[in-house]
Amino acid sequence: MADERKKLVEIQGLDITFNEGKSNETKAVQNASFDIYEGETFGLVGESGSGKTTIGRAIMKLYEPTNGKILFEGEDLAKLKRRGKLSKFRQAVQMIFQDPQASLDLRMKVKDIVAEGIDVNHLAKNDADRSKQVEDLLEIVGLNRDHSSRYPHEFSGGQRQRIGIARALAVQPKFIIADEPISALDVSIQAQVVNLLKDLQVKQGLTYLFIAHDLSMVKYISDRIGVMHWGKMVEIGTADEVYNHPLHDYTRSLLSSIPVPDPSVEEQRVPIVYDPTDELDGRDRQMVEIAPQHFVWAGEDEIAKYQERAREFGLID
């Protein structure tokens, strides 16, 4: 089924291998292919070390692909070399980090942190315009516009994450990579920050790559989800399908490990244990569309198993 939506990011056969000496090679990302459509939130989940951040940093053009390519608005990032185009790209793609404490310079006033991108890209006409832009941004992210002369330590963790979001928004980006943006926050604050991100997405027409290990939170914010395991994308589908009707064995095991609030349901659950050595059986695997827009990393002889599951879930006839 062809998708009519406009692709903002296209990842095609991406490999990223880190070489720290010949005997120490890490295949952080292997043969990943997926698109991110304009206006959507693509959630990337997987355990620590599965390659999520590496993909995010590669889209920021901080890592060169070992193989494959990444397109942004149809342009191959590897070919973005001219200064003008490069700075336009750097403005369009922004990142929000996990730990606002570590990602903000604590010696700087909030107004100077938020205005960093404004200054670098010469987006303010004069000092008064710069101040107004900063104050407007603070208000947009739910902070007091009169607090721009304060330092980061005068804010709570959740408020500091809002400062990080204001800093990202200052350059009017199109695409934001949010790398575990709520993992360091109190549970009570997490939903507020996610709701702010959702609200900003609608108001400012943003596209997100939302990276997290917690599948239930990713489900809440994402339109589609990609599940990563050992550097490979093992399943891609709508958030609802991946969460409620997971096809790949690894996704099923990931979901079966999420605690359920109801103890009677918890007791009845049979944990699914995924044997990761399955990945090493030498099968020639690739992404196969098992149900419409629902892809699974599978070898030829595994397709029937996944189709059977999709049929049981009513995803295909």
Ligand SMILES: Nc1ncnc2c1ncn2[C@@H]1O[C@H](COP(=O)(O)OP(=O)(O)OP(=O)(O)O)[C@@H](O)[C@H]1O
């Ligand atoms: N700059 C680097 N040099 C060498 N190895 C790296 C580098 N960055 C990441 N790796 C390795 O690549 C693999 C994938 O790491 P990555 O940070 O992308 O995983 P992740 O899924 O984002 O994990 P986490 O949730 O812990 O951040 C890991 O084995 C990691 O040790």
